[in-house]
Amino acid sequence: MAFREVSVNEIREVLRVWLGVAGLPAPGYRTIAAHCGLDRKTVRRYVEAAQTAGLRRDDDVSAIDDGLVGVVAEAVRPVRPDGHGAAWEQLLGFEEQITKWVAGTDEQRPLTVTKIHILLARQGCVVPYRTLHRFASQRCGFGRKDTTVRVVDGDPGVECQIDFGYLGMLTDAVDGRRRKVYALIFTAVYSRHVFVWLSYSQTLTAVIAGCEAAWEFFGGVFAVLIPDNLKPVIAAADVVNPRFTQGWLDYAGHVGFLTDPARVASPKDKPRVERAVQYVRRNFWDGETFTSLAQAQEAATVWCRDTAGTRVHGTICARPLEVFTAEEQPKLLPVPGVYDVPVFKAVKVHRDFHAEVARALYSLPEQWIGTVLDVRADSELVKFNHRGVLVKVHPRQPVGGRSTDPADLPEHKTGYALRDLARLISACASHGPNIGIYAERILDDPLPWTRMRTVYRLQGLVRRYGAQRVDQACSVSLDLDVVSVTKIASMLERSTETGAAALPRAASQSTTRFARDPSEFTNTPTSLTIITTAAAEETR
Template sequence: MRVDDCAPGAECQLDFGYLGLLDDPASGKRRKVHALVITAVYSRHTFVWLTHSQTLDAVITGCQAAWEFFDGVFAVIIPDNMKPSVAQADAVNPRLSRGWLDYAAHARFVTDTARVRTPQDKPRVERTIQYVQKNFWAGETFTDLDHAQQAARTWCAHTAGMRVHGTTATQPAVVFAAEEHRHLLPVPQQPYDVPVFKQVKVHKDFHACVGKALYSLPETWIGTTVDVRADSETVKFYHRGELIKQHPRQGAGGRSTDPADYPADLGAYATRNITAQLQQCERYGPHIGLYAARIVDDPRPWSRMRAVYALIGLVSTYGAAPVDAACQSALALDVIAVTKIRSMLERGTETTSPALPRAAGHAPTRFTRDPSEFAAAAAALTLIPGTKEN
């Protein structure tokens, strides 16, 4: 049964058609060329976008070029069940891909997919593909894809658009300009940045890998699989549709870490924040803070941080007060070794006054004399008459 056409600007139909082979200067090979054909249902005005692939990126790029050509967006798009836009085909409730849904929300159109193996659901574009193959492509010679695309745009505007259509007996471009153009939705002002959608797992190091770069997430999500939307500017993480984290996009090998994602006791370590570790030691006690500062007084302070962590561990084991007393005793002798602090705490000698070390050979020998023998009393000086005091 013949169904009436829609209202002006309400619908357009979209489908891919194979054209042939064309030289690709980038690869030096002949590659397949596909035509993404978009036909307005009411006016039959047509736009053709040529591409070597049928990916989501190619479909969206073709749609963007079509909206610029038509100077507007159709309210309803009727595509074939192509994989970039339809994840699971169904006559009643098809499941669209996340990338296509994201782009549809950006351009503000609705998708009404055709049924599987039912070309009569999109007859306007089906007939147009045959017209493109025979009238535009057949017998023509193009140097590369860019040359062919420029020719296709001119052909759409002046040949296909100005012909007298066999069914409507009108010129599609004229009808479109007079009756349909004013009913289209406005073209989005911001260009669409084609994103990448995937699922990733948050690892034990608090990071997930997206595009060979690492991004941190809070401890809550460790071991969880989350959804990712990554474009050229941002990387967004979702769990059941709820945004849980956002990072600026990093290049391959890059890393974006938010210190707030780490637990309080691990953040300073993970970010190599030596100042924060020293401040923590100062909070335990003034001598502990001074001792830690002496430990990292090195041209390579990070290499000495294990000793600082060992000192903090002693505070957890013995308490802050005994460790502070042991550090005070060790600082008095200028002994900077955490093992000595541990030994003092194990023996309970952290509060004992330090004794100065005795020199080697301190035991008395045969000719050793008591120091008192060298003490001489001050003799009274008698001034001889006739002499001067020197």
């Protein structure tokens, strides 16, 4: 028969009944055994041990104190003073071997208790498995030995733990794809009230969207958030000095909370939300069928309020929603305005005086060419910073757009880069009025920017021949209604810009219509004479 250890309360009850209750006659061993659920011989051993310790039958119940019960327990179990039996004593001879099996070696992995139980049986040591498991755990280093403490809850409305958890698959109603669904879970440390935000991704945009929905659900903002080491939140994990991402720091500054991230691979740093992940998956998600993420999110919000919020929590023994409403909600921070999620990145300024941000171009001064700048771009503005100093601000442009500040470009290239015709004409007019008019005539075209190079050639002639000569050549060309920079260049090369070439004139001012004699135009018939061969020979 297996050994059954009698508890302290059972020993106390045996002795109390043996003394008699409420003036009733003292019962015998058999009656006491039936009342206490023990064997008669067991009752006799405890009573005899109590009598040996000085207990008399006419004593009061107060004589049965803790000291007497301890003496009786030690006296009845002398063969097991340490609480262990023969199987334990047998294992003591194999303690060194079991310790090696549990620890493992370079050539062999640590063994399980089941395997150790088999190996011991081969060596003739047959003991119960539970005894071996206790022995390996207590004396040989098997299993976890570290202890933990329960950290007290903070003040109401201060701490909120957040974590992502995978729920399952959902068929997207938009494209019909099967996609993974993640739950961003918010757990109020004090009241255990939870909120669940569903998402297809774990990006910074998804985290901020979940936070915005959580503040609306809770009716306020918690002073301290305790997240896991999420990549959108933590850029570089560290036990003491973690480095946050630029986007998360910007959002935290906008809302007004502090971030106290958990250590890497330390779920005990945020145990409230860790336990909530399983609860959300099993109680809310499992067994449900949703047609879209929006429908699932609506159901999750209702579940958080009506199911998770109204259950009696096992730790606080109260309903989380009631505790939150009464003690936490009045102490939350106010909800700020809607947050415009920005884009943070580092960009390089290229040789064309522009940097690309979100597939749009923005100009910067020449001094920043080749420099990497930090950018913050929201839906309204794009800000460029260098080592914390703001160097340029542009209005946000759509994809494919461009924002160019003329002041950022070299003065002699601004007109060409911006296709500024008025600026180009004004530059030409500064050299001479006729040059300005001539440039305006050149640009008088359905596609004027295609003629800008011609105007630049005209400016080149000014630099080569001087403004006065070019202005004179343009004046002559305008008088003749000839718009050709090539002609202007030819005139300057031949130095004919001071006047037009003389046209040929007649010798006299008389009419020249019938100047020649009419007889010159008369046809006189010529007679034809035939000379024979004989006549020709005579002539010779």
